[in-house]
Amino acid sequence: MSKLFGEQLAIVNLGLSSFADAARTQGAAVIHPEWQPPAAGDRDTGLALARLFKDPRVEAANRQAYAAYLASQPVWVGMGRAKEVVPGMGAQMILHSGPPIAWDEMCGPVQGAIIGAILFEGWADSPQAARALAASGQVAFEPCQHHHAVGPMGGIISPSMPVFVVRDSEHGHLTFSNMNEGLGKVLRFGAYSDDVLERLAWMRDELAPVLAGAIEALGGVELKPLMAQALHMGDEVHNRNAAATGLLLKKLVPAILRLDIDAGLKARAIEFVSANDHFFLNLSMAACKAMLLAAEGVPGSSMVTGMGRNGVRFGIRLSGTGDTWFTAPAPVVHGLFFSGFGPDDAAPDLGDSVITETAGVGGFAMAASPAIVRFVGGSASDALAHSLAMREITLGQNPAFTLPSLDFASSAAGIDARKVVDTGIMPVINTGIAHKEAGVGQVGAGITHAPAECFHQALRALAQTLAD
Amino acid sequence: MSLHLAILRNQYRDSVALMQLSAALAKLEGIRQASAVMATPANLALLERAGLINDAPEAAPNDLLIALEGDEAAFAGALDAARQALEAKGGDGDGGPQRLPANSLTMALERQPDSNLALISVPGQYASAEAEKALRAGLNVMLFSDNVSGEDERRLKELATELGRIVMGPDCGTAIIHGVPLAFANVCRPGRIGCVGASGTGLQQVTVLVDRLGEGVSQAIGTGGHDLAEAIGGLSMLAGIRALGEDDATEVIVLVSKPPAEAVARKVLDAAIATGKPVVVNFLGADPARLPQHPHLHYASTLQSAAQMAVAMARGAAVTDCAPVFDAETARGARGLLAPEQRTLRGLYSGGTFCYEATLMLGGALPGLRSNTPTKAVPAPDDVWQVGGHCLIDLGDDEFTRGRPHPMIDHRLRNERFVAAAADPSVAVILFDIVLGYGAHEDPLAAMRDTLLEVRAMAREAGRALHLVATVCGTDADPQGYARQCEGFAELGVMLTASNAEAVALARAIVADL
Incomplete structure (x- = not known):
């Protein structure tokens, strides 16, 4: 019988616990999970999961996708204008965060940011005219992630905006992100007042060229080691980027100081980056996008290669299902609010910054960031628990990102949609909370989870692609 | 003594972790000196001074270097050890939160990777998906759950056949595998009589009587009551018979079922004959005269008689089908x-x-x-x-x-x-x-x-x-x-x-x- 049942019986007992006790008493190794119907009891999704479970085609595809993700080496190689560097960027196009969405469906902060971008581009001369233009259908709205770009919150990128250019030196592809403007009244939260637009113009005209010069002098900045170091210094490189921004400054400042430009330009650039603890966030996001882009497009793979929210819907993409988004209503974020604000002020979950969780940092690396845990309303042990729990739903752990408080364990990475559906454990997301009205800004921060429904749809679609 | 240098591109590690790794590598047999460092200019100078490298390699400060001195034969092993240490999943943190309790087959298999049997008693509408997952994970399945459709049963059993596994059930109440009673089953001493049964209490009766007659049970495999229906074709009983045929511990095989459809009966009995082992058959209520005859096949008219005949067979005694006695x-x-x-x-x-x-x-x-x-x-x-x-x-x-x-x-x-x-x-x-x-x-x-x-x-x-x-x-x-x-x-x-x-x-x- 050794052929059929092995030398020693090792049982997984699903259901009645008395069966487990009996078999254990009689000497068998038994594990008795507290079984719950997978996919929240949705039978069709459960059957799709069964078809894909340990499917050798999926396993091989995931190995390929995950290896490409691990091998990716994102390097910040320079700055560029969106219309010149972002592939497919149209002359009258505005990119936004998350899955596709039409103008009249968009949430307040995204509409506000688009009005700001139209004013910034000079396509209209008043907010009213900008709103009318946006509603007219003459401006194309597309997700950043359709253009290898990512942007936090509204994620608005218009043609003349400066973008970070990140190159994956392993695979050669480029990814992009807009520049972080700081906190408060900023475009990404939907503000479009004159001071916001003036800051954007300054970033385009002064800051971006200074940074471009510094990066050229440095020959690029390797982002993965910098992120890894920041994880050892209390960042999780999504909601906390203080250490990473500091590390970046250590590289930038000497290079900026050596540039042959006006001293005032240098000072203003250094002051701006120094004053914004979130400056690194957008680079972190572009780096994460680069790692995930490497894993895209492997037929049969159940690895999640994209997540994003547009303030109305949360969407995910799998490596094995191409460009399709699987969406569900964006969840409300539970967290702490700045004084004077409460849950009623909050917009639903918004932004592409969840690309960090998709790449195994952010909420997945929360154990690295005790400082952020209180901010998002938890204890230090909650942070460890979140990072541990994410191991249950990932293809592996990324040795490039280690977590000191978990004894330098590697961070869980490479979300496997099958594992999410079977365990019901949803990817944990550390995120800021935007005010639901345009231009008010960030009103809090907290923790949320990707909606289960996205993974159910994705798994059913993946099963379809593999059906005979 | 020779030197070896490995460059792991863009693998930042803090110096403490690398010092620990260096020390661990230096302790390996055949390694005289080892150093794992980030390729900063200062570290490169140190390696040169230590005689671990001759020329500065093409490496950036974000690259991790592993420099070894020792027997060439030991290098591959040392590098494997280094990679393992670098990729170690690490502990769960001292006094920190515990790993989540398993709530699913996915998590159970992570925690018990050598699992080889899924015992499934979840509600029927979910049971076939769990069984399919278990089969695809390489496990055998005992499906206690009922309310599984005939279509699902057929599909699961065909999958099991394809994967070289067995599905006991659905609606399988009894099995004894490697002496472990599963679901409703008795504790029988291990022995040389193997059983396959489509009926739960039928298997229980035969196995306890074998035990009480002083012999023992190698395996008792349940198939579920529908297995021998024409639509299923006895796939589980066939798998069970094959398994008992290959099992060295099994000397005598007992089959218990209601009378199967004629075509199914023929397939099952052919498989039984093919094991080359003596087989006692109790097709409850079937007329032995109308069943295929073969020197290896012995028909029993009751469950008790099946047990008695199997015991006699195992002991080399005369085998006859006896009517039940009473005082x-x-x-x-x-x-x-x-x-x-x-x-x-x-x-x-x-x-x-x-x-x-x-x-x-x-x-x-x-x-x-x-x-x-x-x-x-x-x-x-x-x-x-x-x-x-x-x-x-x-x-x-x-x-x-x-x-x-x-x-x-x-x-x-x-x-x-x-x-x-x-x-x-x-x-x-x-x-x-x-x-x-x-x-x-x-x-x-x-x-x-x-x-x-x-x-x-x-x-x-x-x-x-x-x-x-x-x-x-x-x-x-x-x-x-x-x-x-x-x-x-x-x-x-x-x-x-x-x-x-x-x-x-x-x-x-x-x-x-x-």
């Missing part, structure tokens, strides 16, 4: 005590196969017999809740278990039926089963004692001698203890026999031709 003296005595109106038999079973075996044996003997495990000769009662005359009832039937525990676990419903039978002046004999083992009630004697006392008191007050005839299906190693249970039931006046077939024979002798 004629006892039967005559009991018959003599009956009042003139006491003429009927009431069977109150918890095991479906026991009830079916009784129905087969009593079919021609008791006029007007009804049974809710009907045969061609014995129709079902019009209403299982209101019965009269000679009647056999399986209280484990769906009709009784919907929304209620099985009578092997919860004796209350059957106890009520005992009282009802005792109140019926026509009843002469109550025939029943007492099933021990895992899954069954922890103490059937305690669960039935008050009822049996009450039943006897009722009969005594009515001036009747009501005979209780039963068999205990169990072994001494069962948690309830066969001897202890038998002693207790005997004290309560129950006439006990070694097997169900013998109990039926005794009851028949008491009431036949009254």
Whole structure:
């Protein structure tokens, strides 16, 4: 019988616990999970999961996708204008965060940011005219992630905006992100007042060229080691980027100081980056996008290669299902609010910054960031628990990102949609909370989870692609 | 001594971790000196000074260098060790939160990667998905759950065949694998008799009798009751037969089932013959004369006889199919005590196969017999809740278990039926089963004692001698203890026999031709 049942019986007992006790008493190794119907009891999704479970085609595809993700080496190689560097960027196009969405469906902060971008581009001369233009259908709205770009919150990128250019030196592809403007009244939260637009113009005209010069002098900045170091210094490189921004400054400042430009330009650039603890966030996001882009497009793979929210819907993409988004209503974020604000002020979950969780940092690396845990309303042990729990739903752990408080364990990475559906454990997301009205800004921060429904749809679609 | 240098691009590690790694590598056999460092200019200078490199390599400060000095043969092993250490998943943090408890097959397999059997008793609508997942993960499946469609059963069993695995079930209540009783099963000593059965209590009866006859069970494989239907084609029984054929410990094979469709029977018996081992077959109620004959095939007419023949076969003794024996003296005595109106038999079973075996044996003997495990000769009662005359009832039937525990676990419903039978002046004999083992009630004697006392008191007050005839299906190693249970039931006046077939024979002798 050794052929059929092995030398020693090792049982997984699903259901009645008395069966487990009996078999254990009689000497068998038994594990008795507290079984719950997978996919929240949705039978069709459960059957799709069964078809894909340990499917050798999926396993091989995931190995390929995950290896490409691990091998990716994102390097910040320079700055560029969106219309010149972002592939497919149209002359009258505005990119936004998350899955596709039409103008009249968009949430307040995204509409506000688009009005700001139209004013910034000079396509209209008043907010009213900008709103009318946006509603007219003459401006194309597309997700950043359709253009290898990512942007936090509204994620608005218009043609003349400066973008970070990140190159994956392993695979050669480029990814992009807009520049972080700081906190408060900023475009990404939907503000479009004159001071916001003036800051954007300054970033385009002064800051971006200074940074471009510094990066050229440095020959690029390797982002993965910098992120890894920041994880050892209390960042999780999504909601906390203080250490990473500091590390970046250590590289930038000497290079900026050596540039042959006006001293005032240098000072203003250094002051701006120094004053914004979130400056690194957008680079972190572009780096994460680069790692995930490497894993895209492997037929049969159940690895999640994209997540994003547009303030109305949360969407995910799998490596094995191409460009399709699987969406569900964006969840409300539970967290702490700045004084004077409460849950009623909050917009639903918004932004592409969840690309960090998709790449195994952010909420997945929360154990690295005790400082952020209180901010998002938890204890230090909650942070460890979140990072541990994410191991249950990932293809592996990324040795490039280690977590000191978990004894330098590697961070869980490479979300496997099958594992999410079977365990019901949803990817944990550390995120800021935007005010639901345009231009008010960030009103809090907290923790949320990707909606289960996205993974159910994705798994059913993946099963379809593999059906005979 | 030679040198080796490995460059791991863009693998930042802090210096403390790298010092630990360097120390660990230097301790490896054949390594004289080892250094793991980030390729900063300062570190490169250190390596050169230590004689670990001759020229500065093409490396950036974000690259991790592993420089080794020692026997060339040891380098590959050292680099493997280094990679392992760098990729180590790490601990869960001291005093930190524990790993989540498993809630799914995915998590269970992570925690017990050598799992080889899934025992599934989740609600039917989810059971086939769990079974499919387990099969795809390389596990065998015992599917206790019922309400799995025939289509799903067929699909699962075809998948199992393709993957070289077995699905026991759906609706499989009994198995013993490597001596471990699964679901409803008895603790039998290990031995050389292997069983495959489509009937749960049928398997229990054969295995406990093998045990009590002093032999042991290699494996008892359940298939679920629908396996031998034409639509399923006996795929699980075929897999079970193959497995027992390949199993060195199994010397004799026993097959238990209701008679399969002819085509299925032929396939199953061909597979049995192909094992080259002697096979005892109990197709309950089938006429052996109409089944294929072969020197390796031995047909048994009862479950007890199947066990006896298998034991004889294992011991090299003469093998004959024997009718169940009973003590004629006892039967005559009991018959003599009956009042003139006491003429009927009431069977109150918890095991479906026991009830079916009784129905087969009593079919021609008791006029007007009804049974809710009907045969061609014995129709079902019009209403299982209101019965009269000679009647056999399986209280484990769906009709009784919907929304209620099985009578092997919860004796209350059957106890009520005992009282009802005792109140019926026509009843002469109550025939029943007492099933021990895992899954069954922890103490059937305690669960039935008050009822049996009450039943006897009722009969005594009515001036009747009501005979209780039963068999205990169990072994001494069962948690309830066969001897202890038998002693207790005997004290309560129950006439006990070694097997169900013998109990039926005794009851028949008491009431036949009254």
